Amino acid sequence: MKIKASRVARAAALVALVGFTASCGLPRSGPNKREIYAGSVQKEGDAFIVSVNERVTRATAVVPALGFSDAFLNAGIVGSDTIRPGDTLGLTIYENVDDGLLSATGLNSSVLEQVQVDGSGFIFVPYAGRIRAAGNTPETIRRLITEKLAEQTPDPQVMVRRLAGNGATVSLTGAITGQGVYPIERPTRTLSAMIAAAGGVTVEPEAAKVKIIRGGHTGEIWFEDLFFDPTADVALRGGDRILVEADTRTFTALGATGQQSQVRFETRTITAIEAIAQVGGLRAVSADPTGVFVLRNEPEEIARQVLGRGDLIGAQRMVYVLDLTEPNGLFEARDFVIRDGDTVYVTEAPFAQWSKTIGALTGTLSAVGGLANAADSVSTIGE
Structure with missing residues (x-):
């Protein structure tokens, strides 16, 4: 009689367990x-x-779709000899007299080093006055100084050298090897050349983007386009800010x-x-x-x-x-x-989901069976 009652109890427990499992949500990764x-x-x-x-x-x-506007694409390459505000020049002036305007006693030449072009684009030369330098080549500046000095000393000879190009620089930041400020020089007058001079990009080229900020204008392209599309390799201008970043x-x-x-x-x-x-x-x-x-x-x-x-x-x-x-x-x-x-x-x-349900049932039934067997053992000991 006791055995029959135990079987009935187990059956009831099984029915209750199936109903409970069916009514409860099993763990899953999301909606079906x-x-x-x-x-x-x-x-x-x-x-x-x-x-x-x-x-x-x-x-x-x-x-x-990324790409530069016409304002970037149509900008011509800046001449490497063009002087800009901030550049530093070196001047040597020869005079065809023993006692010249600028030369020391016993000398017929005078050297003016570190003559910087001011923010307005001018330099000052003694006896020649203010000379427009920005936008001109060293040869043009030489001719302008010669004309001014010729009025005061016979047959002056002038040499003009561009010592430093700090007046035309760009800044490179972001995912690039050598972040910093770089001068625009003859080998680095285009975007790809400047990036190469800075050591190249540090992210996968397939997912790299290059942005140029020039005044109030911004242009952005995929890095790979610099090599697949020659027109995308635009000319740089002083003050450009170049940002290289990974695709976000x-x-x-x-x-x-x-x-x-x-x-x-x-x-x-x-x-x-x-x-x-x-x-x-x-x-x-x-x-x-x-x-x-x-x-x-x-x-x-x-x-x-x-x-x-x-x-x-x-x-x-x-x-x-x-x-x-x-x-x-x-x-x-x-x-x-x-x-x-x-x-x-x-x-x-x-x-x-079916496997999870079966797994949940079999695991729980094993636990219930273990408890039932333990209960039977206790009952047998009691007898």
Whole structure:
């Protein structure tokens, strides 16, 4: 009689355990496909769910376009001999008399070192006065000084040397080997040459961007374009600020992937299949290859193209669905472009949830069985 009562108690406990397990949520990495589809606009949700095909891929393949404006592209290379405010000159003046205006007694020449061009672009030469230097070459300055001195001393001979070019410098900062201030000289009058002189970039070239700030204008390009497009290698101007930085775009990977994290773009463009591979692929024991989702806030113009609707206003929440088991599923994932801020989410397969339920039940039943056996042992001892 006691044995029968024990069996009844075990059966009751099993029924209660199954009911409890069914009513409680098991651990999982996120919503399943059914729950995601339940949030669609068609079911009074707030997101449009769209299956990815060739047309959708074309409409959403938007890559950030970087490039310089005409103001940068049309700027000619600055002559290496052009004098600028801040430059330092050296002057040597020869006079064809024994007792000249500038030379010491017994000498027929005078040397003026470290003559700096002031902020207004002028230099001062004794007996010649203020001479316009900025914007002129050393040869032009030589001629201007000679003309001024010729009025006071016979047949003066003038030599002008450019000693330092501190008047035309650029600053380089960011992901570059040698950050600092560099003069614009004959070998470094273009952007690529200046970056090379500073030691090159310190990030992956495929994901590097170069920005030039010139007064109130800003231009930005991909670093690789400096070599693929010769017109992008623009001429520099004094005062330019050059910033080199890694691409700041990211996407987030969640769900049944090898790694759940925020991931930086490693190349200029990245597709869905590349994004999945970058985080370790799909989990073989739990991922559902029919439930790969890309969540995005799509701009109004693109959303209208994708949905074929003209009544949409503002950015729209879009959920793009990729089924890797379809005949062209892998090709679609290979061509679908991931954008900045996207969330790539992979659902768990129904089998994975079933396995968790079975595991939870068997583990709990083992514990219950152990307690029941212990209770039986206690009852036997009591008899």
